[in-house]
Amino acid sequence: MRLKHPVLFGVATFAMGWILQIGFLSFLRPGQASPQWLLLAVMVLGSLGYTNLAQTLGLFWGLSLDVFGASLFGTQGFLLAVAGYGSGRFSRQLNAEKIVTQEALALFGTLFFWLGFAAVEHFFRPASPHPSSSLGAAVLTFLFNAGVVPVLSWMLFKWLRFWAFLERNHIFVD
Amino acid sequence: MFQRHFASLLLGIYSFFCLTCLTWSADSFARTAKHAFYYLLSPASLPVLSQMDQWGTFGHNMAQLLRLDQSYRDVEDKWRRRLFDERRFRALEEENQRLAALLGLPPLPDYKPFAARILARDTNDWFHSLLVLNGQDKDVSVSDPVVTIQGDREVLVGQVVEVFGATSRVLLVTDPLSAVSARVSRTGEEGIVEGQGANRLFMNYLFSDSDVQVGDEVVTAGLGQVFPEGVLLGHIEEVEGASRENFKRARLAPAVLVNRLNEVLVLHRMPQEKGGQ
Numbered sequence: 068m069r070l071k072h073p074v075l076f077g078v079a080t081f082a083m084g085w086i087l088q089i090g091f092l093s094f095l096r097p098g099q100a101s102p103q104w105l106l107l108a109v110m111v112l113g114s115l116g117y118t119n120l121a122q123t124l125g126l127f128w129g130l131s132l133d134v135f136g137a138s139l140f141g142t143q144g145f146l147l148a149v150a151g152y153g154s155g156r157f158s159r160q161l162n163a164e165k166i167v168t169q170e171a172l173a174l175f176g177t178l179f180f181w182l183g184f185a186a187v188e189h190f191f192r193p194a195s196p197h198p199s200s201s202l203g204a205a206v207l208t209f210l211f212n213a214g215v216v217p218v219l220s221w222m223l224f225k226w227l228r229f230w231a232f233l234e235r236n237h238i239f240v241d
Numbered sequence: 242m243f244q245r246h247f248a249s250l251l252l253g254i255y256s257f258f259c260l261t262c263l264t265w266s267a268d269s270f271a272r273t274a275k276h277a278f279y280y281l282l283s284p285a286s287l288p289v290l291s292q293m294d295q296w297g298t299f300g301h302n303m304a305q306l307l308r309l310d311q312s313y314r315d316v317e318d319k320w321r322r323r324l325f326d327e328r329r330f331r332a333l334e335e336e337n338q339r340l341a342a343l344l345g346l347p348p349l350p351d352y353k354p355f356a357a358r359i360l361a362r363d364t365n366d367w368f369h370s371l372l373v374l375n376g377q378d379k380d381v382s383v384s385d386p387v388v389t390i391q392g393d394r395e396v397l398v399g400q401v402v403e404v405f406g407a408t409s410r411v412l413l414v415t416d417p418l419s420a421v422s423a424r425v426s427r428t429g430e431e432g433i434v435e436g437q438g439a440n441r442l443f444m445n446y447l448f449s450d451s452d453v454q455v456g457d458e459v460v461t462a463g464l465g466q467v468f469p470e471g472v473l474l475g476h477i478e479e480v481e482g483a484s485r486e487n488f489k490r491a492r493l494a495p496a497v498l499v500n501r502l503n504e505v506l507v508l509h510r511m512p513q514e515k516g517g518q
């Protein structure tokens with residue numbers, strides 16, 4: 068499904084995703100394990116073939132998380148952008164509507180993020196301990212991600228269809 | 242070709258930007274970029290966070306509201322039942338007075354309650370008497386009964402023995418000079434409850450075949466028309482065997498919590514109207 072207004076779609080998706088993320092985080096204690104909504108959204112979008120959109124959203128979402136979090140500015144922006152590119156690169160081999168694919172994305176995404184985060188922190192801030200160095204927290208995060216990725220994928224599919232509907236009905240000025 | 246490699250080019254630009262920020266994370270460039278992002282996102286973040294806070298307190302407030310509503314309904318229900326009981330009581334009282342008048346019996350005394358505050362207590366006299374402030378304009382007389390409300394019950398405190406204008410001395414039921422005609426609620430047996438000092442009461446002149454048991458409630462009998470009938474005196478703690486006069490004696494736990502008295506009600510007896518037909 069080709070987007071006629073990818074920039075507008077990107078801005079709207081960014082805003083919605085960010086508002087949902089901070090709304091969700093407000094219920095959690097600092098450091099508490101939680102699903103990585105934005106990472107999963109980036110990977111699902113990439114696996115649907117929207118590579119440029121996924122890595123752009125990944126960059127900006129990641130930078131936003133860095134600004135409001137404890138990680139170095141650029142860490143999560145880099146990781147999410149790479150995650151979006153990676154899933155987009157293999158989008159032709161993936162069927163994103165299958166649950167198996169979604170769960171595999173959750174697994175590899177969590178693994179990549181956890182290892183990438185540790186590597187970046189180790190390289191650029193060796194004196195500080197890795198914020199999510201606990202294996203238990205990583206396992207818990209993966210379980211959360213695996214649980215929510217079907218729901219999130221369904222929401223994204225609906226959102227894309229809704230956007231296509233708006234574009235078909237010329238809601239946006241061309 | 243450019244289109245094919247556009248994604249890789251974009252990733253290269255993003256990675257360069259992020260790695261630059263990471264490499265010079267302490268530098269002004271990275272800090273400026275971070276602050277710019279922060280100020281860009283704050284207008285969107287703050288309303289959402291404040292809204293979530295409101296929703297959080299909303300749940301708490303709703304729970305409070307529901308609890309208050311339930312309490313209010315309980316209080317309203319209690320009040321309606323009290324109102325009903327009061328009407329029933331008035332009707333029974335009127336019927337009683339009519340019947341008493343028919344039989345030519347003198348009417349039962351009516352009392353007007355005055356609230357009075359405990360003014361002073363003597364540590365040497367703790368279970369004997371206390372001084373209450375009833376006010377200059379209150380019509381308090383010697384031998385007026387004094388009660389208090391504990392829980393839902395009227396409990397006998399004692400009797401006014403001296404009046405000094407705005408203050409009065411009340412002789413407590415626990416004083417050895419106090420003697421109150423009493424009745425065991427369960428069996429109807431009557432006796433005299435006398436104070437023993439030190440927060441103790443004894444009910445004397447119970448017949449030897451008396452059926453009173455530990456835990457039985459003892460109330461005023463109203464004999465002599467000094468104390469109103471049915472005011473709680475205490476509960477039986479122990480029953481002593483018949484003495485040579487063939488009377489049993491029961492020890493009572495006084496119902497009045499002498500150490501917790503702050504306010505009392507002085508029941509001023511109203512003048513009796515002639516019993517009519």
